[in-house]
Each structure stands twice: as C-alpha cells, then as structure tokens.
Amino acid sequence: MKKIGLVGGISWTSTLDYYKYINEGINQKLGGLESVECIIYSLNFADVQRKTWTNSFDLIYKACKSLISSGVDAIALCANTAHLFADEIQSKINVPIIHIVTNTAHAIKNQKLSRVALLGTKFTMEMNFYKKKLEENNIEVLIPKEKADIDTIQYIVKEELGKGLVVGESRKKMIQVSEQLIQRGAEGIVLGCTEIPMLIGKNDFTIPVFDTVKIHVDSIIDFVLDTKNSYL
Numbered sequence: 095m096k097k098i099g100l101v102g103g104i105s106w107t108s109t110l111d112y113y114k115y116i117n118e119g120i121n122q123k124l125g126g127l128e129s130v131e132c133i134i135y136s137l138n139f140a141d142v143q144r145k146t147w148t149n150s151f152d153l154i155y156k157a158c159k160s161l162i163s164s165g166v167d168a169i170a171l172c173a174n175t176a177h178l179f180a181d182e183i184q185s186k187i188n189v190p191i192i193h194i195v196t197n198t199a200h201a202i203k204n205q206k207l208s209r210v211a212l213l214g215t216k217f218t219m220e221m222n223f224y225k226k227k228l229e230e231n232n233i234e235v236l237i238p239k240e241k242a243d244i245d246t247i248q249y250i251v252k253e254e255l256g257k258g259l260v261v262g263e264s265r266k267k268m269i270q271v272s273e274q275l276i277q278r279g280a281e282g283i284v285l286g287c288t289e290i291p292m293l294i295g296k297n298d299f300t301i302p303v304f305d306t307v308k309i310h311v312d313s314i315i316d317f318v319l320d321t322k323n324s325y326l
Contacts, residue, residue, distance in 0.1 A: 095120075095131055096168065096318050099161030099189075101154060103136035104173040105256040108288035111307055112172045112314075119315040130318055133164050139256065147217045151179050158183055158191075168192055170314050174286045174306055175215045178223045192317055194310045195224055198284060199231040201309050205302050207282045209234040211275035213268070214286030216248040224286060236275050243271050255289035265293050276301060 098116070102109030117129045135157040142150045154176055158169050170192045171177055177195055184191045202210055210228070212235050218224050219237040228235050238244050250264045272283055272294070282302040285291050288310075296303040 096320065097166050098130060098132045098192075098314055098318055099158070099164065099166030099169045100132055100134045100172050101137065101157045101161070101169065101176065102134050102172045103139055104142060104171075104176055105139045105289060106136065107256065107258045107292065108307065109134065109136060109172050111288070111291075112170070112311060115308065115311040116314055116318075119311060120318065123315070123319060130315075133161055133166055135160050143252070147175050147178060147215070151182070154179050155183055155186070158187060162187060162189055168314075168317055170194075170310065172310075173288050174224065175218050178217065178221065181223075190317075192310070192313050193227075194306055195227040197309050197313045198286075198304055198306050199228050199233060201304055202228070202233055202282060202284070203231060205282065207302065208232060209236065209279055210282040210284050210304070211236045211272060211278075211280035212284045212286050213247060213272065213290055214284075215251055216244055218286050219244055219247075228284075236278055236280050238271050238275065239278075243274075247271065250293070251287050251289050255287075255292050260292055268294050269298055272299065 100112060120130045121128055137153055137157060141153060161169055166189060168190045171180060174194055177193065180191050180193055210233060212219055225235040246267060254261050254264055282304060283299060284304045285306055288307045291305045291307055295305065
C-alpha cells in the first residue's frame with residue numbers, strides 16, 4: 095500500500111470527510127482492520143483567508159514540501175480552490191499530485207456529458223484554472239450569471255459550511271441557483287467545492303451530480319492500492 099499525503103484544513107470540515115471516506119474505501123476493498131497509511135498537513139484556514147486564496151501559494155507549497163519530507167508517495171489537495179496552484183506545485187516537486195479537476199473531467203466524460211454547471215467558491219467559479227481544465231476535455235462550463243448569486247454561494251461556503259454549519263435556507267438557495275443553471279442547459283452539476291456536498295447532493299436533482307470529494311477519494315484509493323483507474 096502506498097502512503098498518501100493530504101493537504102487539509104481548507105477547511106477542516108471537508109478534511110474529515112476525506113479521512114473518513116478514504117479509510118472506509120480501503121477497508122471495503124481489503125477487509126479486516128486495513129486502513130490507509132497517510133499523513134495530514136492541516137492548514138489554519140484563517141491564514142488562507144487572511145492572505146486570500148490568490149496569495150496562498152506559499153502556504154500550500156510549504157505543506158506539500160513537508161509531506162514529501164515525510165515520505166509520501168503522492169499528494170492530494172483537499173480543496174477544489176487549492177488546485178489553483180496544482181500545476182505550478184507539480185512542476186516543483188517529484189511526487190504526483192492527484193488532481194481533483196482531472197478526475198472530475200473523466201467522470202463527466204464517462205457520463206457522455208458536454209455541458210455542466212459549476213458550483214464552488216467565488217475563485218473556483220470566476221477564475222480560469224478550473225474551467226480551463228474542463229474545457230480542455232471538451233466540457234462547456236456554466237456558472238451563475240448574477241454576481242449576487244456568486245457572492246451568496248461564497249458566503250455559504252466560507253461563513254457556514256467552512257464552520258460546519260448547515261442552514262436550511264442556504265440549501266434552498268443553492269438548489270434554486272442550480273435549477274437556473276439547468277434551465278440554461280446544464281446537463282450535470284459539479285459540486286466544485288469540497289464543502290458543498292454537506293448541503294446538496296444527487297438526491298436533489300434529476301440530472302447527474304458530480305461530488306468532487308467522492309470522485310477525488312476514489313482516485314486516491316486507486317493510487318494507494320495501485321489499481322489502474324486513477325487519472326493523475
């Protein structure tokens with residue numbers, strides 16, 4: 095079994111899901127008392143917020159270097175927005191980063207979809223790093239048209255879900271924004287923030303929903319067990 099390094103704390107609530115799902119998946123495949131060998135570098139999310147995501151490269155890179163010095167075989171960044179830096183960090187390190195967007199793109203293509211709605215942080219929705227990687231796989235990306243909706247989703251993620259708070263009115267709002275994107279032609283919904291599955295999921299819609307945490311975790315498990323299904 096290979097050793098995985100997780101860059102977590104971005105936020106701690108979704109890092110809990112990563113640790114739980116990875117261990118459950120390993121145990122389901124191997125049985126007995128088998129669990130993952132991993133090291134978690136948990137960042138202080140407040141540090142990221144103070145610097146802002148766009149200025150947090152050094153924090154993420156330092157975490158990756160620390161994990162490498164501990165002997166991990168691969169790294170997973172436990173946040174979609176952190177993949178803003180994934181390609182640059184990959185160019186500077188000698189272990190693979192298991193990329194959440196690459197794996198999400200393959201999951202979408204496996205469903206033979208060509209247009210999806212993307213829900214995530216303001217940075218994930220508005221910047222090009224996420225959309226570009228999906229578009230490179232011939233997947234059109236739709237985000238909310240209204241700035242107010244983008245700002246509301248950012249607030250829900252940062253001020254509620256990032257603190258472990260699940261608010262009913264916020265769930266209704268997220269579904270409402272998603273339905274507007276479906277009316278614009280979205281064939282699937284990408285939950286492009288690792289906290290959003292705390293609020294909505296596949297049971298809320300009649301079209302495919304891509305839980306990026308679960309997709310990422312499946313690829314991590316494939317890597318750890320040295321199977322052939324993951325996309326680095």
